[in-house]
Amino acid sequence: MRNRTVLSDRKRPFLQKLQMTASEYKTIRQQLGTQVEVARSLGVARSTVAHRESGRMVITPEAALAISALTRPKKQRVTHRPNM
Numbered sequence: 001m002r003n004r005t006v007l008s009d010r011k012r013p014f015l016q017k018l019q020m021t022a023s024e025y026k027t028i029r030q031q032l033g034t035q036v037e038v039a040r041s042l043g044v045a046r047s048t049v050a051h052r053e054s055g056r057m058v059i060t061p062e063a064a065l066a067i068s069a070l071t072r073p074k075k076q077r078v079t080h081r082p083n084m
Contacts, residue, residue, distance in 0.1 A: 020064040022055040028067050029053065042066055 029038045029049060039046040042063075051057035 018061040018064040018068070020059045020067075022053055022059065025059050025064070025067060026053040028071060032067075032070055038067070038070070041070055 029035065032038050032041070035046045035049045035053075039049045042049070048057065052059050052063065
């Protein structure tokens with residue numbers, strides 16, 4: 001079995017800036033859709049979203065980053081077609 005290295009917060013300073021309150025999380029989620037829809041997009045259970053919104057679960061920097069990424073417009077893929 002291989003050892004897994006876990007990066008400390010000291011080595012991930014960019015994640016320290018991603019703090020989010022339960023009410024901020026809920027506001028973003030409401031803009032995106034229902035708890036079920038957002039949970040599916042994030043790959044978590046609906047109860048996880050509900051617990052983050054109510055403050056019963058800590059919103060990690062990774063969770064804040066994940067829900068924030070859902071709010072960004074997706075880049076459009078450019079396809080090059082040969083001239084006819």
